[in-house]
Amino acid sequence: MSKKEYLIEKGLFSITLLMVLIICLVVTFVVIEAIPAFDYYGVFNFIFNTNWAPDNNQFGIFPMIVGSIVITAIALIIAVPLSLFCAIFLEEIASVRLKNYFMPIIQTLAGIPSVIYGFFGLTLIAPIIRNVFGGSGFSILTASIVLALMITPTIISLSQDAIKSVPNYYREASLGLGSTQWQCIKSIIFPVALPGIITAIILGIARAIGETLAILMLAGNVSSMPSSIISPIRTLTSNIALEMGYATEIHYNALFATAIILFIVIMCLMIVSTYVQNKCALKEVI
Template sequence: MDKIKTQLQQTSQATHSERRGRLISLSALSLIVLVVIAIFWFVATKGLATFFENHVDFWSFLSGKTWDPGVKNASGQPLFGALPMIVGSFLITVLAALVATPFAIGTAVFMNEIEPRHGAKIIQPVTELLVGIPSVVYGFIGLSVVVPLVRNTFGGSGFGILSGTVVLFIMILPTVTSMTADALKSVPRYYREASLALGATRWQTIYKVVLRAATPGILTAVVFGMARAFGEALAVQMVVGNAALLPQNLVSPSSTLTSVLTQGIGNTVMGSLQNNALWSLALVLLVMSLVFNLVIRLIGRKGALR
């Protein structure tokens, strides 16, 4: 009897395994949190050094139109104007999202609502394949095909906002399409059946019921695609022209935050004013990525409450 009582009071092997699994999960989660905090801390300390150590005016940094680290203005402030890069990044991102969204929604509707059998066999594998293509390949295609096409059609050098928009449109289209398709799949089947039972046509059901029910998921897909487009570096750098100037039109050479960072970060000395200014650009990029993630979470939360 005492032996049975002792066995019952001992911790079972399953409990030990559960505790080990919980400890491993907690350790992995803590490591991820520490890495994220370390990244934010490192970029923030480097980026804010431009304003607290080098005494660069914050508003002049954000609103200045000239990026020339080797020159100072009349008040002795270096010409670190990040406005051209910020405008270029937002312009390319918004245009790429505006162009990609109708194509993504149309493809997702075809895959899920019109021809789900062919969509699952043909379109979905092709979309997944496009997601895995490296960005440098998109950049080379843009450099070899898009830039000459823009130059021959609209004039100029071919490098600029338009070329960057086309390349980013192709890059984010598979991502937005896949997430939109998942949003459409999440719409309950009885929504469609109820709509058809009330006499609605298939197109009325798709437009009035399915798309409206999937709106939060579609918006999440669009914002997620914009976040990827905003942070893309190599492909955009190869086609945008890399001129730190405010874009005058869609075919004039411009630059983005990522293109200036990739070009200049390896040519500066750590701790110098020029290097700190580039880290300030990285901080702006990181903050904007955080804003995109917060918007995605906000949209997802509103969608869950509906």
């Protein structure tokens, strides 16, 4: 190994080590700031109590946990089928000209700031929900629809890359045995690309559950248990964004504790998704 290669290797290692250290410092800082809230209110009460009233020293975040999970789940139910069908169409069915026309549009949608999606939902989706279902229009359903629009371009792009990575001889062998194009896609291409598609969905989950501004504008921000999908709700991220500017003392620590719970929820989702991905990859190898 030359001296130049040695220096490059050590430099890359140092940068990687620095990033790990920064992440550990951030997590440590959040945990230290959250401990007083857990000591004061109790971990169980903090997670499962349904009353969030900082003026009365009530810090129950269970409705916000439910809100974050429900909004993310509904957004995925809407976004995943649309994204997968679009990715399959663009990569396996559409002509090169049509593909080159649509891909820049999808990539542009992925780069639009969340505040723009929030304004779109505010002026178009919320009035429609209000006129059709009643209520204020600021609800779980409104936030979920806009969130689905936000994560769809990411899932499409990554799913398309996964489908593109399937070797061509898989397609040729399937079609050579008499399969139709749809049979080839359903039985060969999709199962082989499934680990990559699951990775795309994982990133969609991470984007959805961590979204703040658009949800802040559309979900209604009511810290109580929802009774239906047209009820307003507050998520973990929007709760932190709304109250961090004026929180003091134990209220301030409770917001850091909310961040810890958000981190744990994301980690649990990632662990489950990674397990499913590894099972799919193992099945493919077998």
